[in-house]
Amino acid sequence: DQQVKQNSPSLSVQEGRISILNCDYTNSMFDYFLWYKKYPAEGPTFLISISSIKDKNEDGRFTVFLNKSAKHLSLHIVPSQPGDSAVYFCAARVWNSGGSNYKLTFGKGTLLTVNP
Amino acid sequence: ETGVTQTPRHLVMGMTNKKSLKCEQHLGHNAMYWYKQSAKKPLELMFVYSLEERVENNSVPSRFSPECPNSSHLFLHLHTLQPEDSALYLCASSQGLAGQDTQYFGPGTRLTVL
Numbered sequence: 001d002q003q004v005k006q007n008s009p010s011l012s013v014q015e016g017r018i019s020i021l022n023c024d025y026t027n028s029m030f031d032y033f034l035w036y037k038k039y040p041a042e043g044p045t046f047l048i049s050i051s052s053i054k055d056k057n058e059d060g061r062f063t064v065f066l067n068k069s070a071k072h073l074s075l076h077i078v079p080s081q082p083g084d085s086a087v088y089f090c091a092a093r094v095w096n097s098g099g100s101n102y103k104l105t106f107g108k109g110t111l112l113t114v115n116p
Numbered sequence: 117e118t119g120v121t122q123t124p125r126h127l128v129m130g131m132t133n134k135k136s137l138k139c140e141q142h143l144g145h146n147a148m149y150w151y152k153q154s155a156k157k158p159l160e161l162m163f164v165y166s167l168e169e170r171v172e173n174n175s176v177p178s179r180f181s182p183e184c185p186n187s188s189h190l191f192l193h194l195h196t197l198q199p200e201d202s203a204l205y206l207c208a209s210s211q212g213l214a215g216q217d218t219q220y221f222g223p224g225t226r227l228t229v230l
Contacts (some may be wrong), residue, residue: 004158034218043120043206043221044159089159101147101171101213106159 003027004092006107014115019077021110023090026071030092030105035064035075038087038109047088048075080114087111118142120222122207128228129197137192137225139207148190149208149219150182159206165190166213197229 005024013019021035031052036044050057050064050073057064063076077084090107120141129135141148150162164172165184179201181193190207206224210217 002158036221041223043122043208043223045221046218049218091159096172101164101166102217103161103164103172104159104219105161108156108158 001026002107003030004090004105004107006088006090006110008110009108010111010113012113012115013080015082016079019075019080019084019112019114021075021077021088021090021112023073023075023107024071025073025092027092027094027105028071029094031095032093032102033064033066033073034091034093034104035062036089036091036106038089044089077112080112082114082116085112085114120207120209120220122205122222122225124225125223126226126228128230129194130230131197131199133197134193134195136194137205137207137227139190139192139222141188141190141207141209141220141222143209143211143220145209145211145220146187147210147213147217148184148187149210150190150192151206151208151221153204153206153224154200155203162192164213171213194227197227199229202227202229 034049035047037047038044066073087109089109091104096103147166151159163182168184183191204224207222208219210219
């Protein structure tokens with residue numbers, strides 16, 4: 001059972017336009033959400049995060065929105081640049097009740113292509 | 117070297133071989149992780165170590181054996197693997213396990229089991 005879902009495997013946008021990447025989750029115990037970006041042949045790198053007590057977090061061109069009632073979050077990139085072309089992973093954090101650590105659950109990722 | 121490094125970057129092995137994946141972090145972090153990413157599947161957490169102690173073993177088969185000799189190094193020992201174990205194995209580290217500690221990932225080892 002996939003608790004974090006990115007239903008769009010790919011997205012293509014024009015340079016300068018807005019990119020909107022979506023993520024849905026099922027576990028209401030998730031308390032923190034992150035977006036990671038991955039270029040080919042590199043590991044994922046942290047991009048932006050949001051706590052479950054907030055509904056928006058902004059960092060430069062990147063904004064993450066959280067709708068807890070819908071269990072949905074989205075990443076907005078505006079304006080999109082060709083260098084933003086990468087795979088974007090949504091991740092959600094929950095405390096591991098059987099242990100002593102937080103656990104990240106990842107979505108499958110969305111490949112964003114920004115065309116010049 | 118900076119960040120999180122992994123060696124080798126690519127590995128091809130037979131089902132009867134024994135090999136090890138190595139991860140090293142140069143960030144002064146206390147927690148380290150092994151993840152597996154199979155084709156068209158999400159990243160799956162395998163193991164978590166904090167201060168060289170294993171705190172999570174996510175129902176991983178015993179043919180995968182982790183080792184954390186110190187807080188900077190993490191190994192994944194592999195033996196009698198199956199072709200379905202072919203995947204990208206990612207190591208990550210974070211300052212600690214609690215709070216909003218960001219995980220920093222290495223580039224991964226692309227493993228192919230023949």
